[in-house]
Amino acid sequence: MWRNIVSNFLTLLIVVLVGIAGLVAWAKQQYEGPGPLTQGVCLRVEQNATFGRVSQDLLAQGAIASGYIFRAGADYEGKSGSLKFGSYLIEPGSSMRDIIKQITAGGPSTCGTELNLRIGVNAQQLILRELDAASGQYVEKAKFDPVAEAKPEGFDEAASKADVRLRITLAEGVTSWQVVEALKSADFLKGEVAKVPAEGTLAPDSYEVRRGADRAGLLDEMAKRQSAILAAAWENRASGLPYETPEEALVMASIVEKETGVPEERRQVASVFVNRLDQGMKLQTDPTVIYGVTEGKGVLGRGLRQSELNRETPYNTYVVAGLPPGPICNPGRAAIEAALNPDSTRYLFFVADGTGGHAFAETLDEHNRNVARWREIERQQKSQGSGN
Structure with a gap:
């Protein structure tokens, strides 16, 4: 009798352990395996948010299958107290583990609203745009010249949100004076610029900045990048x-x-x-x-x-x-x-060819023929323009 009891108990124990092991394996697969998302979503983590609140948002957006497993995984990996404020693009199929890693690593927001001061040769523009998480494409909300135009209605409210990404983009061919004047118009930057940097020393590029970043410090970063680019190209000349x-x-x-x-x-x-x-x-x-x-x-x-x-x-x-x-x-x-x-x-010569490019020549005679063709193209364009 006792032997049967012990045998039954051991059998039951084995069944329970196997069940637990199976449950753990299933939970692990749920935690580490591909998630249910079929298209991207934007997750906003508020200041002082909790994993409970975040898990509810993820469940509502269909990004995870279990809030409990999500929270338990964060606890197990010691990340339940490491949430970082911001807006995050959750890619289709992201696992719970991937999402936790993303929202606890911090860094720049990867979705939501972006404010970009684009400094061009002919003008500067402040562009407010928002990422459509489903398509992965940005949707433009507002665009204006901060020097020559008034701010659109509602612009300040949208641009002042704490998690808006801020970016400065320099086009190739801008002058240093144009860069400094445009930076002065960016009210999300601070600090004076004592001197316009030497011409040619600023790298045309896109620079992500933080609200309140120092203008002079940003110019120093632009100069550092240009110096590195020039040094590398000179080395390989x-x-x-x-x-x-x-x-x-x-x-x-x-x-x-x-x-x-x-x-x-x-x-x-x-x-x-x-x-x-x-x-x-x-x-x-x-x-x-x-x-x-x-x-x-x-x-x-x-x-x-x-x-x-x-x-x-x-x-x-x-x-x-x-x-x-x-x-x-x-x-x-x-x-x-x-x-x-x-x-x-x-x-030795080149002239516009009417396509946006140029016709090149080795001799002056060939160049003169190219110039004559260009003059004819100009004449035809003026004629067509006057006829419209």
């Missing part, structure tokens, strides 16, 4: 180039940046100016003359006058031989690399 220092290469890169907006042409444009320097020809490039007129303070907004083309200034490459004394803008990485690794060509 082609042989036989007509510049002796990285600074001279930066001047050439700024000219290339201003002469073409077609990425595939940068190395060809660079080859034209390298060939001209090698042959002792003047560079004869309008953007340098324009910089001599504007000093980088805004856009000329009109064509060059003949008097300006004839006037002798350090930046008038129709009059002065060689490179101008400094960069005429802040060139991007691609223009810097083009200046230091130009195509090997015999081109």
Whole structure:
């Protein structure tokens, strides 16, 4: 009898243990395996939020199958007290473990609202946009020039939320003066800028910043990035180039940046100016003359006058031989690399071809034919414009 009791007890115990083991294995699979989401969602973790509150939000959005397993997993991994405030894009199929890792690691918000100050050559714009988690695409909510236009209604309320991501984006070809003036208009930054950084020394790039970030510190970061880009490109430069220092290469890169907006042409444009320097020809490039007129303070907004083309200034490459004394803008990485690794060509001339690009030529006769074609294209465009 006792033997039967003990045997039955042991059998029951084994069944219970197997059941527990199976339950643990199932819970582990639920915790670590792919989650039920079929499209992304945005999870907002409020200040002082709890894992209980977060698990309810995730359940409501269909991101997890069990709030209990989610909370138990956080407890087991010692992360239940490590929630970080912010907005997080939860990708389709994210496991509970992945989500916990994401919302306890912190860092910049990955969804929700973004405010981007985009500093362009012709203007600056403040762009407020929000990520549509389902499509992964940003939806623009507001856009305006903070210097020339009034703020749209409701802009301040939307832009002042604590978890809004803040970004500064520099376009290739902006001048240092334009960057400083635009940063002054960003009321989410602080601090004075004592001096406009040297032309060409700021890296066109996208910079994520925190509310209250120091303007001078941000400019230092831009300069640090540009210095690293220039140093790497100089280290890998082609042989036989007509510049002796990285600074001279930066001047050439700024000219290339201003002469073409077609990425595939940068190395060809660079080859034209390298060939001209090698042959002792003047560079004869309008953007340098324009910089001599504007000093980088805004856009000329009109064509060059003949008097300006004839006037002798350090930046008038129709009059002065060689490179101008400094960069005429802040060139991007691609223009810097083009200046230091130009195509090997015999081109000495180029002119617009009507497609947004340029027609290149080795001889003056060929160039004159290209110019004649361009003049005809201009004539036709004006004729069509007057006929509309």
